Amino acid sequence: MKYYQTKDIMKKAVLLAKTLEGNWSARMKLALNNVYIDHYLSQPLTKDVVEKLLLKGMSFRKIKKHYKVGMDEISSLLAK
Template structure:
């Protein structure tokens, strides 16, 4: 995924207040908050193979992806298989 500067700023504007609510080292809090914001962004986008791959790369479970999009695991597997061919 290629992020433009506006999207990056938007993510940071959402992540900083979230990180301030957490406890611990600032760097760790910011990394967790930024990852959460990016995951939520991808979950709000339409179902595409690129989007699914980005979510999986970020550590989102198949179960959460299926539940979010209202599809079965079989449908998700078929989507991934169709992109390989």
């Protein structure tokens, strides 16, 4: 990820965190996670993208629904 992409993601996360309620650290963590997931979902389906989405807490079912692919295709990507 390039510097300008990181800067853009942080701007979006701070704006989102300001709209939430509660502890700032918790709000920022949730907002940053959400913005990272949106960023990875805008990229084409690859093994790296699937792994990063899973690390961020997104389920196979949501990945499958977003990319409109079957579970077999996702599993075959991860098996390579």
